[in-house]
Amino acid sequence: IQLTQSPSSLAASVGDRVTITCRARQDISSYLAWYQQKPGKAPKLLIYAASTLQIGVPSRFSGSGSETDFTLTISSLQPEDFATYYCQQLDSYNSLTFGQGTRLEIK
Amino acid sequence: EVQLVQSGVEMKKPGESLKISCKGSGYTFDTYWIGWVRQMPGKGLEWMGIVHPADSDTRYSPPFQGQVIISVDKSISTAYLQWSSLKASDTAMYYCARLRAVAYYGLDVWGQGTTVTVS
Numbered sequence: 001i002q003l004t005q006s007p008s009s010l011a012a013s014v015g016d017r018v019t020i021t022c023r024a025r026q027d028i029s030s031y032l033a034w035y036q037q038k039p040g041k042a043p044k045l046l047i048y049a050a051s052t053l054q055i056g057v058p059s060r061f062s063g064s065g066s067e068t069d070f071t072l073t074i075s076s077l078q079p080e081d082f083a084t085y086y087c088q089q090l091d092s093y094n095s096l097t098f099g100q101g102t103r104l105e106i107k
Numbered sequence: 108e109v110q111l112v113q114s115g116v117e118m119k120k121p122g123e124s125l126k127i128s129c130k131g132s133g134y135t136f137d138t139y140w141i142g143w144v145r146q147m148p149g150k151g152l153e154w155m156g157i158v159h160p161a162d163s164d165t166r167y168s169p170p171f172q173g174q175v176i177i178s179v180d181k182s183i184s185t186a187y188l189q190w191s192s193l194k195a196s197d198t199a200m201y202y203c204a205r206l207r208a209v210a211y212y213g214l215d216v217w218g219q220g221t222t223v224t225v226s
Contacts, residue, residue, distance in 0.1 A: 033213030048213035090209045093166045101151040
């Protein structure tokens with residue numbers, strides 16, 4: 001199942017509200033997770049089941065959507081949020097594909 | 108503390124074999140799947156496959172089927188990713204991560220990554 005994220009890159013300022021979109025080629029219900037990756041580090045789970053915040057993740061992160069269209073929103077960007085974000089579909093053990101990533105940079 | 112600890116940096120030549128490892132601790136190892144993810148230099152995350160330690164049930168992403176072998180030894184809480192004949196295009200960072208189940212979960216604990224260079 002192919003996932004398409006948009007935009008591929010984004011420049012924003014501290015305090016901005018940012019939205020990243022992930023579109024699935026077919027219905028994946030709410031079987032979607034979001035990850036944050038900083039340079040040289042392993043990815044970190046932010047959200048699973050489309051909208052459930054992982055323990056310890058700040059509440060400025062939120063997820064929404066179902067079926068084929070999903071969004072990750074950061075309500076007020078903080079300096080530590082500049083990173084690359086990936087969505088992943090978890091519809092089947094046979095292929096748990098990732099989106100191509102969205103690089104969030106400082107404006 | 109729940110953690111996955113991966114084996115160290117590998118530098119190999121084309122045609123050589125390699126087996127890297129991922130050891131779990133701080134949780135009941137055979138109650139979570141272990142997945143492998145490739146990240147080529149400067150690129151995104153690619154799903155490779157997954158194994159369940161309880162019964163060694165293994166699933167591969169189609170591009171990696173036949174290219175790698177994923178295995179597990181639950182007696183020592185360790186999962187493996189191996190190649191029989193490396194290519195330069197296998198140069199990448201490889202991560203392991205655990206997954207409770209598909210659908211309503213995510214990869215909640217990740218290893219630190221293993222850098223593989225084939226040259």
